Amino acid sequence: MSRWMRLGLPVAAVVLALVFSGVVATLVLLFTGDDVVGFWRVLFTWPSERDLVDIINMTAILYLSGAAAAIGFRMNLFNIGVEGQYRLAGLFAGAFAAQGLLPGKLNVAAAILVAMAVGALWAGIAGVLRVWRGVSEVISTIMLNAIAGSLIGFLLVKWGESTGNARNTKMMPEDSWTGFFRLFPDVSDGAYHLSLLAPLVGIAFFILVYYTRFGFDLRAAGASESAAVSSGVSVKKMIVVSMLLSGAVAGLIGVPMMFSEAHQYGSAFQTGLGFTGIAVALLGRNHPMGIAFGALIFAFLGQQANLLNILAGVSPDIVNMTQGIIVLSVVIAFEVIRRLATRIEQRQVATQLDAERQGDTALKGASA
């Protein structure tokens, strides 16, 4: 298959899926008698500089979440627990940073490690239950999410402190606050310093998966567990390790925003990112580059959706629904082109073999 097709087909598929989803959304809006024009106008208005900053930040955060889910997917593990992992990790990182045990940015670095460790640990429970007791990680991570929620509540009540009606961890020392990269002179905030974690994770993910022995084992085990086992991969180890990695990356999700904005864990800490990350990973086909694309689309749509009911009187839920349709139609489109590509490739193989065989027969015919 030509290089052009290899790259072109997926892009075409995504575009087609996006268009299709847009059509469905339009039809729904027409059916309910909503303001279709307003909907599209709001969606396609170029975001303000301030909104662009938000989109960039959200892209970084969703990237982390998508990457966390994707690491599991790569190993055929369905880590629904990203949600619980990053919340718990955020709590511990916030609480740790608030102690100010280390000076300045060292404290930040240590808190990041704490976040990764807690995320990994929480995910690791599911991994260990899977290899040790055969408990499906789909179920165990759902349970662990719920348990994490209660646990967070308990810990906050027990050791947190109150600000107004909100309950938070202690504010971290100011020298541990991270700032913003100012992107526009007129916008006071910019990209969170720690949003750099996203490209770092992306690069690490890319190298790990595609350029290391470990990554090869991971992909092999994900593509065919039986083949991987025969090739010497210890699937149990891979399950636990990829769960730990997935959890460690999940632990990072809440970190950029917390260190740049709230400087504490509490009511401002955003929830629901773990679930969005799953969709982002699926949209990006679990590929480091694809996830970036998926994160951008979701961040953009999320940001614009927030304006919908103010500017067009349309419920932002229509955008949530459309996001789901995008995911479904993109995977359908990918499946269709995958079949198409396989067919094209097999045809090529067959043509070549035929040509060779014909050559053989011709030779034999000549010699006979």
Add this chain to the structure above:
Amino acid sequence: MSAPVASTAPVTTPSSQWQRRLRVRNLTLIAIVGFALLSLVRVITGAQELTSAGTIQAALTSSIPIAMAGLGGLWSERAGIVNIGLEGMMILGTFGAGYFGYHYGSIAGILGAIVLGMIGGLLHGIATVYFGVDHIVSGVAINIIALGAAGFLAETYFTGLEGGGPTQSPPLPAPMTINVDFLDNPLASIEAKQWFFVSDFAGLLRVFVNDLPVLTILCLALFVLTFWVLWRTKFGLRLRSCGEEPAAAESLGVNVYNYKMIAVVISGGLSGLGGAFLAMVASSGFQVGQTGGRGYIGLAAMIFGNWRPGGLLLGSGLFGYTQALPLRREATVSIHALLLLVAILLLLVAAYQLWRKNTLQAVSGAVFGAAFLVWYLSTDVVPSDFTKMAPYVTTLLVLALASQRLRMPKADGLVYRRGSAG
């Protein structure tokens, strides 16, 4: 993501004997023994709420939506389609109940819920059966779509209605309930005696003579019906064959795609019915976010029940019970009493494993059992902060104990393409 089987089910393949052992009679036995143990714990600990009629009623109410989602999962997974979209189909069901129930009465609400759930199932079926999309991916997408759609439609159709709003339907008419008044009082007096087992059983019976919603009966009847259809009819045999060995089924003239589609659409309808129960019986109206993950728990209950209706019923009962108990009075005491139950169960398992000469399992069972016993003896209550974790911790514990005995349909989660026979 080509082989989701590995991710949704235990890897082990136990002997076929376990299959046959887990049949109806044994399940009944398990249920009775479990209930007796519970009664024993109640007597020992004095935590009366453990088996009060109220608790059992609440547990039943909590169980039914889970059970219906699980039954939906059972239908679709028996035909080989993993359905993690149950949650979404249930959400569609709650909306359907809200919309049709408000406008056209409770029967229409139930039917509407079923139909909307079926639409979710249809979508899942088209994606997985015809397009060969990974089952879990499709299920996740359907959950997102359903959540968004229900929110959007609710805002569109319920805003401005009396008692309704952008995130909720107006109050819905309550579906019928059944009362057998003359039995209630005698049963209540027996229950009040606090005798071992007898009183508990009377409490259990009271649930069925006291404001028993007709919908509950219907849902329970569906279990019997499911068992009969799937295991006793030609249709069921064909449907199950699609989940075990679709190529063989196709080679014998079974239209695999059709059966898978039918199964997954029925699956959606059942989840939708679970949604209707939530919106109309468990509360009296549609709410955004009302399902609260019950679809997922239904899936867990189904796995726990080894892909069989009886086991599923047991599993749903367990989850419903552990969900209901923390909302009862003196939950901190009741949940504390459960520690004793867990300890007893673990020690029993340990003894059984010892008898089977599985030393490692026996030892780990005994260690955990002893730990729970110590926990029970050294405390008086479980802090309320932890009672809400009970259903989830129980699920994990139970699955950790039971997962390796489970056997899912062989082709569950695998994409089947027409013409693969031979």
Add this chain to the structure above:
Amino acid sequence: GKTSSEKDNNASGSSSVDVCKGSKGEPKVGVAYDVGGRGDQSFNDSAYRGLEKAVKDLGASCIEAKATTSDNDSIREQRLQTLADQGFNPVIAVGFLYSPAAAKVAKANPNTNFAVIDGYSTTIATDAKNLSDLVFAENEGSYLVGVAAALTSKSKHVGFIGGTHGDLIKKFEAGYVAGVKSIDPKIKIDIQYLTEDPSDAATGFENPAGGKQAATAMYQGGADVVYHAAGKSGLGLFEAAVAAGEGKWAIGVDSDQYLTAAKDQQPHILTSMLKRIDTAVFEFVTAFKEGKVQSGFVNYDLKVDGVGYSTSGGFVDPIKAQIDAAADKIKSGEVKVPEKP
């Protein structure tokens, strides 16, 4: 959508008429709701009623924006900022979650006035002149309904259902418990929160099924008056009271829930703890119109009728005197109602 405005005419509940659609005039009030949104029949609806009054009495116009469970500070900021950008002034944010966002946006938009219901934003932007936190003495209001509960209970057994187990709702609990105990320290009080997860609004505040189960358990256990501070989950309490039958009472919260309850529920709604968000909103808009906005914390306590109890249905008429006496003691400072349980 369009459908909602079409149905405006035949809707009778005051909370459901869409007053912002088509409203024109000054001031242009922007409102950002908390999770749950308008239609919750308590918290958000109370804000809406204030808005409605402002439109009707002051000729104001308005726009509403809704929140989702997965909002973050940036999204909230964007919401408030967009309202300001659209020329809305003042902008009212409902719910303390808006505090950090409002603090930021207020600084960036010095010419727009912002208010946060239940907020603590002015502890963040301490010197902002255009920022107000409208806060309530929920504990005092809860104390009064606690008194009502204690006086009404025949079984000497009452209950409280909270949404999420956070500081705000604990304030309700504390006041209620103190009120009950002030009448009879021996009264048994069942306390139940629907979730321990502070972020799980769905289980805490949007879960009538859970509210119903918790309430049913309390009624079955002998409680005969149950008070809720659980948003929409409280609707389950009313259903449970109906199912529990004659002599079982429920107490509403935030708004006068007797008015929005179904007919069969009304005979069971003893009273409601009023948290006059409507008053606060209306007064804030009025003050804005008159150019007399007070920045910083604005306290709505019993003294200024910021909290109270409702008398619809007339069930508390026989004990009104005692409740009012308790209120007087609080106003006079003789009784100090605790904020924490």
Add this chain to the structure above:
Amino acid sequence: MTKDLQAVPAIELRGIGKRFPGVIANHDIDITITSGTIHALVGENGAGKSTLMKILYGVQKPDSGTIAVNGHQVSLSSPSDAIAIGVGMVFQHFMLADNFTVLENVVLGAEKIAGIGDDARNRIRQISDDYGFDLDPDDLVEDLGVGERQRVEILKVLYRGAKIIILDEPTAVLVPQEVDALFDNLRELKDQGHTLIFISHKLDEVLSVADDITVIRKGTTVASVKPAEVNARQLAELMVGSVLPSPSTEGSTVTDKVLLEVIDLELDDATGRPELVDIDFAIHAGEILGIAGVEGNGQTELVETIIGMRRQARGTIMLAGEEISEWSTRRRRETGVGYIPEDRHRHGLLLDAPLWENRILGHQTRPPSVKGPFLNPPGAKADTGRIVSAYDVRTPGITTTARALSGGNQQKFIVGREMSSDPILLIASHPTRGVDVGAQAAIWGHIKRARKAGLAVLLISADLDELIGLSDTIKVILRGKLVATFDPQSVTPQQLGSAMTGADAISEERS
């Protein structure tokens, strides 16, 4: 057999054509099958036999041509259509649901005949008794052996009252004695008026049982012969148009150096049941040890234990003087164990990955695939190129996915890969299964060459000719035990077959 029946052929296929994307599986097929006969189809791998039969059974629709059954033209759009007119098919691979009982497997799709209850059960017992199948309708299929499963397949067809029965390579997994029993069944069926279509690669079988033989080459019918008129060699030449190669042992290259030594090896399954009992053997450098056995007697388990995928309960495995019993699979492979798995799709390849990534599989810790902890794509690609040309893997390039290759080419690639890092031990399970004659000869050549260079080979095969032709020693495995040792120079397939079934006595009774 009446004259009338013979006058109307059971099946007439005229001008059948079928193409798949890029492949012409069938074209201009013309076959006439006389009623009440056993008609054999022979042809190379991929010649289009199975495709043709699937067309006849309604699984696939032909692009062109006509089918007439008993003189009536038919159009078959699904297996039900075929079943309805009395055509039944036993597929190349078992089509049985393991978790169903025999009864459920049989009645599936044919519930109309006798329901799914006791009537059906009796009917199955009846058929089972009539043909001596010895099957209990309530047994779970997963508890049955290969031979029994084969009989369930035939029972399925008979249950539906099929008069025309297609058997696609029914003997591939059977030992000689089972084959004989099967043929007895077939002849009995023929005597009762059934028409049988029979596909096999084993030409002597074909010659012994068939009444007519049709040869298919490259998708079309090239000859129709009577068994009396041809011998196996001529038949093979018709199939391939070239001379039939066969493995012939050359001079022994066995040395004194023991490379693999297995001592008292035992393996238990999850429930503690023994799967391997008391296994003892040694393989020297330059030696090929062949293991013969009926499928399912522990071959797979033996291989998986030696490669480290399963852990022995007792016993020792020594490789080149070192004990490796507790080593991981990876470590064993690093030490120089090559592995040609019996199921290449499940254990040998990442089907959707390009060939060069498949080159890395199983060698992901060794050069040229890796450098330190990193992959070395250029190295892997270069070596893939070498394998493709050295082993004559027919592929457009090394970035082609493994799935796109035909089975034979996939197998050649695997052999090339496993030979590439100079293994000291090669474990070869069915190295030429499903591979056509040309490729088969090439693979044998490679194995022999490596042996000469001092490689030790553990060869598992169902093809007794292959075992006899390649091995220096043959051991027979039965129910997890090594029960006999033969010298390939002197042993006959019949002797091997007897040992494999553990029933020398029985085979004598029969003959």
